[in-house]
Amino acid sequence: MENELTVRIETPATIVMLTPLDLFVRNMIQQFPSFSEAEGLVDMLELAFHEAFSNIACHAYRSAVEGRITIQIIVGVHELEFRFEDNGESFDPDDVPTPNLTDGPCEEGLGIWLIRQIMDDYLYSCDKGCKNVLRLIKQIPGPTPDLNNGVGP
Amino acid sequence: MEIQEKNDVTVIVMDERFDAALGRELKDIVQNMGDQTTIKLVIDLSKTSFIDSSASGALVFCWRSAKKNNGDMKITGPSDHVKSLFRLTRIDTVVKLYDNVEAALESFAQNESMPE
Numbered sequence: 043m044e045n046e047l048t049v050r051i052e053t054p055a056t057i058v059m060l061t062p063l064d065l066f067v068r069n070m071i072q073q074f075p076s077f078s079e080a081e082g083l084v085d086m087l088e089l090a091f092h093e094a095f096s097n098i099a100c101h102a103y104r105s106a107v108e109g110r111i112t113i114q115i116i117v118g119v120h121e122l123e124f125r126f127e128d129n130g131e132s133f134d135p136d137d138v139p140t141p142n143l144t145d146g147p148c149e150e151g152l153g154i155w156l157i158r159q160i161m162d163d164y165l166y167s168c169d170k171g172c173k174n175v176l177r178l179i180k181q182i183p184g185p186t187p188d189l190n191n192g193v194g195p
Numbered sequence: 196m197e198i199q200e201k202n203d204v205t206v207i208v209m210d211e212r213f214d215a216a217l218g219r220e221l222k223d224i225v226q227n228m229g230d231q232t233t234i235k236l237v238i239d240l241s242k243t244s245f246i247d248s249s250a251s252g253a254l255v256f257c258w259r260s261a262k263k264n265n266g267d268m269k270i271t272g273p274s275d276h277v278k279s280l281f282r283l284t285r286i287d288t289v290v291k292l293y294d295n296v297e298a299a300l301e302s303f304a305q306n307e308s309m310p311e
Contacts, residue, residue: 061212064245085245085276092247096215147285149255152248159283 046118055099055109055128060092067091067115067124074117080183090160090178091124093153102130102174121162124178132168196220201237204303206296208239213246218253225257234266237299241272251284258290269299 049070053059068088071077077084095111103109114125141148141155158164163179196217197208207224210217221238228234236257240246254270261268271293273281281287293299 057216060214082276082279086279088245089247089280092214092245096247096249143285146289147251147255149252149259152251152284156248156283 046116048117049115051113051115053111053113055103055111055130057096057099060095060099063095063113064088064092070115071117071122074182076182077122083183086160087122087180090157090180093157094124094126094176094178097153098126098128098130098174098176101133102128104131118182120182122180122182126174126176126178128174129172130174132172132174135164135166198224201296201300203233204235204237204300206237206239206300208241209243211242211244213240213243213250215247215249218247218250221250221253222256225260229260229264232265234261234264234268235303236261236266236268237271237296237303238268239271239296240274240277241295243272243277244274246277246280248284251280251286254286254290255284258286267303269293269302271296271299 051063051066053063068084071087072084077087095113098109098111109128109130112127114123114127116123116125135154138154139151141151154164157178160180161178162181163177165177165179167175169175196210199206199208205228207221209221225234225236238254238257254268258268269291270281270286272295273292278287278292281290281292291299291302293302
């Protein structure tokens with residue numbers, strides 16, 4: 043992405059970190075009017091981030107080994123990306139069944155489906171070194187953000 | 196989370212952030228109500244600004260438990276964001292939403308429920 047603003051965070055993959063990270067992401071993207079002025083968008087982006095982080099913490103690192111996650115939040119001129127990198131167990135998101143909501147609401151299996159409803163792109167890859175990379179991309183609605191003045195120091 | 200008994204209705208006031216951990220607590224509470232003849236539940240979300248997929252699943256579990264016990268569950272005070280999530284997950288097709296606890300209690304008194 044050209045003229046992008048990137049924040050990189052490396053953190054233990056533990057649920058204890060979830061709420062502080064959710065709030066950081068929320069406060070960061072709220073600085074951009076393109077997001078904050080679109081009704082409900084900040085709430086939904088926070089939810090997508092939350093679901094992705096908790097999936098990695100609970101499923102990729104389900105063994106006792108304490109893992110780490112590297113998160114990048116990248117705000118470009120035309121899109122926002124949440125990028126998660128971890129060394130936990132790999133998985134194929136296409137193997138995760140879509141919840142059947144035709145007969146009513148479901149109790150389980152909504153996390154990845156919700157992320158896909160919120161974000162424009164859900165891109166997962168796993169390289170030979172067992173690094174999982176999940177990229178969640180949302181196109182920015184309305185006027186492009188001012189990357190110099192949209193976010194305070 | 197705060198639990199109040201109002202006549203024969205259990206009102207559970209959820210915290211600002213309603214996630215997997217709180218969802219598990221809620222499920223435990225409702226599971227322990229299983230011996231009651233009728234489960235009448237009001238889940239008050241007026242303080243809740245964030246709800247995740249696990250919490251949404253916990254609400255479905257509670258609604259099913261109430262129905263199994265000849266009762267019902269109603270939700271009060273959801274924010275616009277929470278309402279959007281309920282539309283996506285179709286919770287709003289089975290659980291009736293009210294502006295406040297009083298309205299939900301009144302509907303229990305009048306025996307109103309969602310059509311089957």
